[in-house]
Every structure is written in C-alpha cells, then in structure tokens.
Amino acid sequence: MSRVYNFSAGPAILPEEVLKEAADEMLDYKGSGMSVMEMSHRSKWFQGIIDDAEADLRELIGIPDDYVVLFLQGGASMQFANIPLNFALPGSGVADYLVTGQWSKKAFQEAGRLITANKVASGEDDNFTHLPDCSDLALTPDAEYVYICENETVHGLKFHTLPDVGDRTLISDMSSCFLSEPIDAGKYGMFYAGAQKNVGPAGVVIAVIAKDLLPEGDIAGVPVMCQYKTQADKGSLYNTPPCYGIYICGKVFKWLKAQGGLGAMKERNEEKAALLYDAIDRSDLFKGTVVKEDRSLMNVPFVTGDPDLDAKFVKESAAAGLTNLKGHRSVGGLRASIYNAMPKEGVEALVDFMERFELANK
Numbered sequence: 385m386s387r388v389y390n391f392s393a394g395p396a397i398l399p400e401e402v403l404k405e406a407a408d409e410m411l412d413y414k415g416s417g418m419s420v421m422e423m424s425h426r427s428k429w430f431q432g433i434i435d436d437a438e439a440d441l442r443e444l445i446g447i448p449d450d451y452v453v454l455f456l457q458g459g460a461s462m463q464f465a466n467i468p469l470n471f472a473l474p475g476s477g478v479a480d481y482l483v484t485g486q487w488s489k490k491a492f493q494e495a496g497r498l499i500t501a502n503k504v505a506s507g508e509d510d511n512f513t514h515l516p517d518c519s520d521l522a523l524t525p526d527a528e529y530v531y532i533c534e535n536e537t538v539h540g541l542k543f544h545t546l547p548d549v550g551d552r553t554l555i556s557d558m559s560s561c562f563l564s565e566p567i568d569a570g571k572y573g574m575f576y577a578g579a580q581k582n583v584g585p586a587g588v589v590i591a592v593i594a595k596d597l598l599p600e601g602d603i604a605g606v607p608v609m610c611q612y613k614t615q616a617d618k619g620s621l622y623n624t625p626p627c628y629g630i631y632i633c634g635k636v637f638k639w640l641k642a643q644g645g646l647g648a649m650k651e652r653n654e655e656k657a658a659l660l661y662d663a664i665d666r667s668d669l670f671k672g673t674v675v676k677e678d679r680s681l682m683n684v685p686f687v688t689g690d691p692d693l694d695a696k697f698v699k700e701s702a703a704a705g706l707t708n709l710k711g712h713r714s715v716g717g718l719r720a721s722i723y724n725a726m727p728k729e730g731v732e733a734l735v736d737f738m739e740r741f742e743l744a745n746k
C-alpha cells in the first residue's frame with residue numbers, strides 16, 4: 385500500500401486513523417454483524433452514531449442549545465437555494481450577499497432566481513484577489529439576512545474577521561474552513577458546510593441554525609425536503625440520511641477532539657499555511673494570487689506565470705506523490721489545499737519539491 389499527499393480541494397484528504405478505524409469496522413460494526421452501510425437508519429446502532437456525532441460536534445464548537453444541528457444532503461449547492469427559500473419569503477423576500485469568489489457568486493446567483501438578492505460588496509472587478517472593503521456595508525434595510533462565503537475554496541480568500549452586519553442575521557458558507565479553527569456560533573444565524581472539504585466524505589452537509597430563525601409553519605410552495613424545519617423536527621431522520629457519511633464525520637469529530645480541539649487545529653493550520661506561504665514569498669518562480677491579509681489557511685492558490693510550467697509542475701509533483709495540485713479550472717495555475725488532515729510533513733514535502741522544481745527550471 386502506498387498513500388500520497390493529497391492536496392485536493394474536495395473530496396479531500398481524511399485522517400488516516402479515521403480511515404483505518406472505518407476499515408476495521410467495515411464488516412461488523414460493533415457486534416451488529418453488518419457494515420454501517422447496510423444497517424437501517426432506524427436501528428439503535430445508527431441512532432447511536434448520529435447522536436454521538438451531534439454531541440461531539442456541539443462540544444467541539446460549543447454550539448448553544450438554541451441552535452439545531454442538521455445533517456443534510458444535496459451538497460452545499462442545494463443550500464444556495466434552500467437558504468433564500470427558508471429565510472426570505474419566496475418571491476417578495478430580500479437578502480444581501482457579499483460576493484467574494486466563485487462560491488458566494490454562485491449562491492448569489494441562485495438566490496437571485498428566488499428572491500431579491502442584493503450584491504452589497506464584490507471583489508469580482510479585481511478577479512477575487514482580495515476581499516472587498518466591508519468596513520461600511522450599505523445593507524438593505526429590509527434584508528432578511530446577510531450572506532458570506534467565509535473561505536473561498538477556488539480563489540483562496542478568507543474572512544479573517546467577520547464583516548460588521550450589525551444586528552442582521554449572518555449566514556455563512558464554511559464548507560472549506562469548517563472546524564479548521566474555533567467558531568463563535570452565536571455570531572451567526574446559520575453556518576453550514578459540505579463535508580467533503582474538511583470533515584468527511586461527499587454526500588453530507590452539516591448545518592447549524594438558530595432555532596428562532598426556523599419558520600414555524602409550512603412554507604407554502606417550498607418542497608418539504610427543502611424546509612430546514614422538516615429535518616430539525618426529526619433529528620435529521622425525516623428520510624434516509626447519508627448514513628455512512630455521517631458515521632465518518634462522527635469519527636473525524638472524535639479525531640479532532642483527540643487532537644486538542646479547534647484551538648489546536650487553528651495553531652497547526654497557521655503553522656502549515658505559514659510554511660507554504662513563506663516558501664511562495666521567498667521564491668522567484670512562484671507567486672501567490674491573493675493579497676497577504678486575505679489569504680486562506682486552507683486553500684493556497686499560486687502560479688508560475690507560465691501555464692506550460694504550471695502543467696509541468698502538476699505532472700512532476702504527482703509523480704513525486706504530491707497529488708491534485710492543479711488550480712481550479714476557472715482560474716488555472718496551481719492550488720494546494722491543506723485541510724485539517726494534511727500533516728505538516730505533507731506541506732514540508734511540497735515546499736521541498738517546489739524548491740527543487742525552481743532550481744531545475746531556472
């Protein structure tokens with residue numbers, strides 16, 4: 385067996401300990417005589433798995449009791465529609481969006497199909513190389529919420545401080561930075577993440593929502609499955625949940641606790657990101673694409689400036705066991721995603737390879 389250092393943006397690297405544990409339990413989960421993939425979501429075993437997952441997540445983040453934790457499907461992309469459908473009246477509702485990269489742009493566009501979505505800040509004119517000035521946002525008086533993507537996976541931007549939205553409801557897509565650092569849950573009306581970036585396999589979305597935001601009754605015209613209240617009322621078991629994915633997420637939560645929790649992860653992630661950004665800043669060949677103050681700790685885009693050389697880098701790094709370093713198809717260049725599960729040794733191996741590549745391609 386040989387494992388690579390996988391720098392994929394998602395689905396992405398998972399902790400090896402978690403994969404091994406899952407392998408050990410594959411044929412017989414704790415004496416059940418079956419795999420988690422084979423068991424009823426109404427069984428006592430699965431109820432234990434989802435209850436543990438929720439409890440561990442609540443403990444890791446410190447989620448207040450007046451928030452629900454949901455395990456959903458449809459990807460983060462489904463939430464782009466569900467958020468306006470649940471929190472702003474379909475048709476007449478209004479919400480404000482900060483467009484800071486590909487993912488918030490997609491969320492904004494989807495919301496615009498369903499409600500009045502106002503773009504109150506945008507970094508698009510500068511190709512999303514820095515966050516727009518959010519010091520004095522012109523929020524819409526009757527906007528139901530303000531939406532951000534806290535870490536832009538494609539462009540490699542991160543809100544290191546949250547924009548000031550006053551007493552508005554803040555909704556955050558945390559897909560690619562979820563659990564990479566402590567989260568102050570009380571600052572948000574809702575935050576959510578597609579699991580396949582930093583938490584688990586594809587197929588699960590984790591959403592944390594303030595209970596008082598959930599509409600009380602049925603929302604006319606909105607499919608039952610798109611109403612958060614449906615799953616909130618049923619402990620995410622209204623229908624068959626993504627059982628195996630939730631099981632793996634639960635193991636990752638336990639792994640994170642064993643690592644020392646989110647504060648410890650933040651320290652480690654800062655250390656890993658500094659290693660890589662310092663190497664980029666030292667280099668005469670590689671250049672970062674994002675201004676320093678807005679750089680993501682998770683997704684690190686960089687370029688040589690020569691597409692052929694970028695392609696050569698992707699090919700040779702893969703041959704050296706460093707995979708998925710190609711930039712997103714929309715921006716080109718290179719990108720290293722260094723999520724929680726990427727060990728420091730992986731980043732060191734990448735930096736070492738970059739230095740050798742630079743020497744060889746002077």
Ligand SMILES: *Cc1c(COP(=O)(O)O)cnc(C)c1O
Pocket residue numbers: 394458459460461462487533535536537538557558559560578581
């Ligand atoms: C990957 C990603 C998405 C889309 O996730 P899907 O699960 O593919 O729908 C949305 N937002 C962010 C920040 C992402 O990184």
